[in-house]
Amino acid sequence: MPFDLQSKNYQSYGFLFKGQHQEDIVGLYSMGWEEVKTHTYNWHGMERDEIGKCVFQYTLSGKGAIEINGQYHTLEAGDAFLVQIPSNHRYFLPQSSDAWEFIHITLYGNEARKTYQYLQETKGHIIQVSPDSDLIKLWFTIFEEVSSKKISDSFQASTFGYAFIMELYRYAQNIASSPEKWPEAVTKAIIFMQNNFSKQIGLDDIVDASGLSKYHFTRLFHKVTTLTPIQYLTKIRIDKAIELLRLTNKSIEDVAMEVGYSNGNYFSKVFLKRIGMSPGMFRESKNKIPVDYLVID
Structure with missing residues (x-):
């Protein structure tokens, strides 16, 4: 949890x-x-x-x-x-x-x-x-x-x-x-995302965790990480989804819910766009890829 x-x-x-x-x-x-x-x-x-x-x-x-x-x-x-x-x-x-x-x-x-x-x-x-x-x-x-x-x-x-x-x-x-020390607002936002990705959180929640205004936070976050806050959150969620698809028999719908998506259809669209194949196809391919975890950028 x-x-x-x-x-x-x-x-x-x-x-x-x-x-x-x-x-x-x-x-x-x-x-x-x-x-x-x-x-x-x-x-x-x-x-x-x-x-x-x-x-x-x-x-x-x-x-x-x-x-x-x-x-x-x-x-x-x-x-x-x-x-x-x-x-x-x-x-x-x-x-x-x-x-x-x-x-x-x-x-x-x-x-x-x-x-x-x-x-x-x-x-x-x-x-x-x-x-x-x-x-x-x-x-x-x-x-x-x-x-x-x-x-x-x-x-x-x-x-x-x-x-x-x-x-x-x-x-x-x-x-x-290693990168230079990250600003406190970015650190707080990333740890918030890492520990709340399974919930229905959005940009406003991430901004609140940072303690900055939305304008200043989004500019600072992109400057430090080269990603938008939502892109970063998506990366965290898809990384976890890959782990669940490879190591468990949970349904696509359950995986979607566990990584913070409200339904399997939307999760599948996001997964396909990022990985290049559907969650189902990825799960079927796991027997062809002899690894426990897949690292993606």
């Missing part, structure tokens, strides 16, 4: 699983989606009980701050930080900010620590991550599994933790060619 950014149903989860493999490779310690509005929010890396933990925190909206070895960094939409516990850092809601919305994941284990140390030494503690990156999409996938109580043992937790570490490492390897 996609998450609704407008419902503000924030949650945090902690994990306590047995299994030496987590310490040897990667273990999942905690993760959450939060918004803080009080200036008592203040975490110091030398005053916590946890040992050997690695924190990734990504700003969705608002503004936070972190001090690392005496250097101050402002954290806005699209900024992520990487720190280890214990270390000389402190992240907090600064007096200049009324709110800070972010997602976070804390990992541990030998591979997690080695990867974090490498990234901090080569890329630094602060990185810019676009909201439609595979890294952020993976975070939401893991969070959905956690929220749906589908992670029930240490092996599943370790699998997701390792996947996140590898995606983080890959993102860092490509960071030189």
Whole structure:
């Protein structure tokens, strides 16, 4: 079930699983989606009980701050930080900010620590991550599994933790060619679309999520992504439809409803225009294409 950014149903989860493999490779310690509005929010890396933990925190909206070895960094939409516990850092809601919305994941284990140390030494503690990156999409996938109580043992937790570490490492390897930090309005709009594509949302809803006027938002969005907001929403919906057509036996009508279209006929027209074949033809062709997922531009 996609998450609704407008419902503000924030949650945090902690994990306590047995299994030496987590310490040897990667273990999942905690993760959450939060918004803080009080200036008592203040975490110091030398005053916590946890040992050997690695924190990734990504700003969705608002503004936070972190001090690392005496250097101050402002954290806005699209900024992520990487720190280890214990270390000389402190992240907090600064007096200049009324709110800070972010997602976070804390990992541990030998591979997690080695990867974090490498990234901090080569890329630094602060990185810019676009909201439609595979890294952020993976975070939401893991969070959905956690929220749906589908992670029930240490092996599943370790699998997701390792996947996140590898995606983080890959993102860092490509960071030189990554786009500049996206404006907060675009970040908020894209995450809204990613988590509400199954609903009957339109341009006005996307504009509302961005916090800008329709004129300024549509111009900014196209400048940053080269797509209109509706074209971007369509891409998200068709990507999900392809997954459902390949991996499930749901009817065309059910697939249409699940990806936000009111009926199968209209969905089929949109699918045909984008993919070049009808949903039915695409489903029949899946036995001829030996892949689980199809990547489209």
